[in-house]
Amino acid sequence: MSLKPIYQTIKTVVYFLCVLGGLSMAPSACSQSAPKEERRSLDSPENKKNMTINHNNNPFSIVKTEAEWREQLGPEAYRVLREKGTERPFTSPFETEWEAGIYVCKGCGTELFESKTKFDAGCGWPSFYQAVDKTAVKEIVDKTHGMTRTEVVCAACGGHLGHVFNDGYGQPTGLRYCINGVSLGFKKKEE
Numbered sequence: 001m002s003l004k005p006i007y008q009t010i011k012t013v014v015y016f017l018c019v020l021g022g023l024s025m026a027p028s029a030c031s032q033s034a035p036k037e038e039r040r041s042l043d044s045p046e047n048k049k050n051m052t053i054n055h056n057n058n059p060f061s062i063v064k065t066e067a068e069w070r071e072q073l074g075p076e077a078y079r080v081l082r083e084k085g086t087e088r089p090f091t092s093p094f095e096t097e098w099e100a101g102i103y104v105c106k107g108c109g110t111e112l113f114e115s116k117t118k119f120d121a122g123c124g125w126p127s128f129y130q131a132v133d134k135t136a137v138k139e140i141v142d143k144t145h146g147m148t149r150t151e152v153v154c155a156a157c158g159g160h161l162g163h164v165f166n167d168g169y170g171q172p173t174g175l176r177y178c179i180n181g182v183s184l185g186f187k188k189k190e191e
């Protein structure tokens with residue numbers, strides 16, 4: 001439920017009371033209090049809960065225990081896919097892989113990115129300008145580390161893949177899906 005209409009109603013009522021009361025200082029005092037309340041509502045526990053609801057409720061079709069993921073993925077892929085880690089830049093063999101094929105989720109094998117959408121962003125991670133289709137990945141607002149970014153996860157298993165940025169300069173979509181290579185597998189195109 002949004003509190004915004006309620007705040008706006010309160011703001012309007014208080015403003016008119018101020019004006020009717022004929023207090024010369026009141027309108028500025030009223031207008032100062034409103035943004036403070038809006039800021040507080042953005043940081044409210046309810047708002048934070050909404051931002052992480054995807055993970056808490058586990059809406060993904062492929063669900064495993066942490067022990068199962070750990071055993072299947074090994075330590076580094078587990079750290080990135082399941083604990084939202086980031087691999088060190090320029091360490092993935094996929095960063096310099098240009099063969100034709102399709103990149104799949106290391107967690108569940110879902111096809112995620114086509115090699116023809118891969119480009120050299122020079123950032124140290126495999127980069128793509130779009131996902132294989134809109135339902136393959138899920139994009140989630142990520143406010144960790146003092147930044148607002150858009151996290152990209154596998155829509156089937158929820159595995160963390162990386163982030164998408166608006167700096168895919170010169171690319172058809174203008175987007176850069178900056179993906180951890182350790183989160184991916186590669187299926188070479190059959191001749």
Ligand SMILES: [Zn+2]
Pocket residue numbers: 105106107108109110154155156157158159
């Ligand atoms: Zn997956």
